[in-house]
Amino acid sequence: MNSNSIIISYVSKLLIPFALVFGIYVVVNGADSVGGGFQGGAVLSSVFILRYLSEPSKQLRLIILKLVEKVLMLGLLLLALFVIGRSMNMGEQLGWLWMVLLNVIIAIKVSCGLSIVFFRYAFYEGR
Numbered sequence: 411m412n413s414n415s416i417i418i419s420y421v422s423k424l425l426i427p428f429a430l431v432f433g434i435y436v437v438v439n440g441a442d443s444v445g446g447g448f449q450g451g452a453v454l455s456s457v458f459i460l461r462y463l464s465e466p467s468k469q470l471r472l473i474i475l476k477l478v479e480k481v482l483m484l485g486l487l488l489l490a491l492f493v494i495g496r497s498m499n500m501g502e503q504l505g506w507l508w509m510v511l512l513n514v515i516i517a518i519k520v521s522c523g524l525s526i527v528f529f530r531y532a533f534y535e536g537r
Contacts, residue, residue, distance in 0.1 A: 422464035429456050437517040438510060447516025454517060455524035462532065472529055479522040486515050 433453035440446025458470065489512070 419464045422460040426457055426460050426464070429453060429460060433457065433517070433521075437513050440509075440513045442506075447513040448520050450513065451517035451520025452524060454521040455528070458521070458525040459528055462529070470525075470529060472526060472533075475522045475526050475529075479519055479526070482515055482519040482522070486512075486519065489515070 433450050433456075435450075436453055437447060437450030440450060461468070462470065493508075
């Protein structure tokens with residue numbers, strides 16, 4: 411992004427807190443209603459994109475995002491093996507907490523993945 415518009419920068423900075431709160435809301439409420447990890451992660455990745463649009467000079471390290479995504483994928487697989495190996499009769503309160511934990515892990519992983527796709531396109535393919 412060579413030219414930085416003042417309007418885009420200002421509106422992006424203004425939308426970041428709203429997108430962050432809405433993404434967290436979708437992730438946490440995903441255990442009880444429509445939504446969850448994937449949808450919340452997509453909204454949370456928009457926070458990274460809005461931050462890039464507001465301040466393109468601040469670089470984001472893709473290596474860190476890739477590492478977090480790989481670690482969370484491994485954690486998700488281990489968690490799934492633990493759930494399969496254990497009985498699913500957890501009770502209502504513990505089951506809800508379990509679903510929120512899974513939604514958070516999936517949301518962070520999806521957010522990292524979509525952000526990597528965007529920044530890969532913006533940095534390498536957009537030249």
